[in-house]
Amino acid sequence: MPSSISYNFFEKHFGEPPALALLQQTGLLNAPKDNALKILDHACGMGLIASVIHEATDIDRRFPPAEIICGDISSNAIRATEVRIEQCGWKGVTANVIDAQDSKFPDNTFTHVLCSAGYALMPRPDVALKDSVRILRLAGSLGFTAWSGVPGWVEDVNVALARLGAPMCAKPPVTEGWLDPIFIRSQVEATPGLDLNTLKIKPFSVDCRFACAQEWTDIAVGLLGVITANWTENQKTEFLAKIMPELRTVLEGKHGVGKPFGIKLDFIIVTANKKSD
Template sequence: MTFCADAGASFGGGIEARCGGIGIDAELGTAELRAVYFSQPVIGLVQKRIKEEKWVNTEATTIDAQKTDLPSSAFTHTTMNIGFHVIPDSSAALDESIRILSPGGTLAFTTWTQPLGWAPDVQRAFESFPFKAPFKAPAQTTAWGEWYDVNWIRKTLQAKGLESVKVEPCAFVQRIDSAEYFMRNFGMIVNFVISSC
């Protein structure tokens, strides 16, 4: 999901950012949070949380990351979680993320490295089947770029005119207690991989 935060309205409270289980409370003071995504079912889930948890100054809408139609230089922060490497025209999506970012703003995103964290385990599971089950799990499905390569990402962002570029791999260990646990937490990914083979 791409979260675009505009410092123009009252947010109230703080936002907790996490990497590897470490919580950081980032006080935003007054801000507006716009959650955007391409899938209406996902947006529906976010809208439900907004209502149930009484998030203030927060909006969730569907959007095409390749052509957002959002105003230029409008957001102090834009983020994308696990997205650039799978968007069909990731070059356009990156350009859009930069275009809507205000001067001095922050662009933050996550992407997979090679190999995908869970892919080797799923590969071994597929190999154990008593029948032939091909398994491919590319870290990237878009034709442009090398989103799995830290150096390519850094050079690309700098070439696009971004300053103070930091690209930091963030590793974590995911404990899988059972096949049921795995499917409950990663079933959506498995279904995506199976349907794309």
């Protein structure tokens, strides 16, 4: 996993804004206080959705109490989420290793199944979507975010890699088609059990500003695992330590030494309800 500094930055600036937009679009932020909410956060990472829910609502004061399950296939992510739950004192929040493609939950369990950018990273997002709808209660809410197009940092990274003679980073390691909003819509529309009259797909962008190239490259070390995901060990040995210094040179040549610049990430926010009968 990336360093805590990198993770915290990416969560705050690139994770929280679309996650908050997702919660707004599902209607969760305005749910009546007497609704018994049972929420599943798929591919939870370190508990992003749970964190945004707690920051944006008075969920701990609901009655009957709300329940949030943070699920991720990574045991490391779950351990980190468990620590965060304890440190933050979140009530009614648990974390478990869960495969979103085969969650093992009974049918009609959750009022909300949410996922922040995670479906695109799964081997079979279509299978995960079907399972997510299966475990929703009737009229329950499915909601997720997904990247729309190649993230804005990739082009500059590829310039740096080309200068080094290193393998390109064409895109994040997402399942084929899952950077294309039209394809993603087709996958949602093909998912059994959804009320397509409730389907909403809206664009959302994050434009993060940096004071200088050094500020970004200090944070971007958290992307090295993505950039080098398909590299051999020999390639990592030869190029890994050179990537961020070369990226800084690229950015300073493009924007100027010590000059501010921005990086834009485009998302789509997708929500729909399960059929009510």
